[in-house]
Amino acid sequence: MTAIAVGLVCLLVLGLGLVVHVFGRVFEGDTRPTLTNDIVVGTWRGADDCTFTFNADGTFVARNVPVSLFNPPGTTAPADVARGEWELTAAIEDPGGRLATVQLGFETVGEQGQVGIHFSTRLRSNTVDGEPVLYWFNGDPDLNRRFILEKD
Known part of the structure; x- marks a missing residue:
């Protein structure tokens, strides 16, 4: 016993x-940071001259955005200029509600805003070498291929 x-x-x-x-x-x-407006506002750069400039008023301008962000059918070329609004949101998988993603609402594409679109997506965040980065997955998230943006 x-x-x-x-x-x-x-x-x-x-x-x-x-x-x-x-x-x-x-x-x-x-390793996701808790994002604040102070962290996000400014210009973020990625490969191939891609930039996102987040303004304090909740608007953004993106240049040379790769097609991998958009992924709608029939999209084959990067957006030379895109504009829209952004806000901080909690990640879907974070029950604590920590603000760790940037929700993007695209409104126009083109230098003069000539093409109106209604497309939204989110940028995820992580910490690399003590600094926050923003990213999206290229294709299947299980493959962990990321397009990374670093702040200037």
Whole structure:
């Protein structure tokens, strides 16, 4: 009987250790910053001369935006200039409601705003070398291919 009790205690301790280990790995891997307007406002740059300029009034201007952000059918060329509005939002998967994404609402494309569009998406955030970055996934998020924007 004592051997069974010792065995059950050992299993319980091992089980608790496993739970603590798994939860520790999950939470230590979350490097998303809590975004504020002060962090986001300014110009962010990515590859191929892509820039997003976020203004304090909640508007943005994006230049040389790769097609990978838009992904609607029939879109083949990058947007030379796009304009719209932005706001900070909580990530869908964050039950704590931490502001870690930038919601984008595109309104026009073209230097003179000649093409009206109604398209929205979000930029996710992360911390790299102690600095926040914004990004979106190129294709399937499971493949973890990201287009990264860094602040000037």
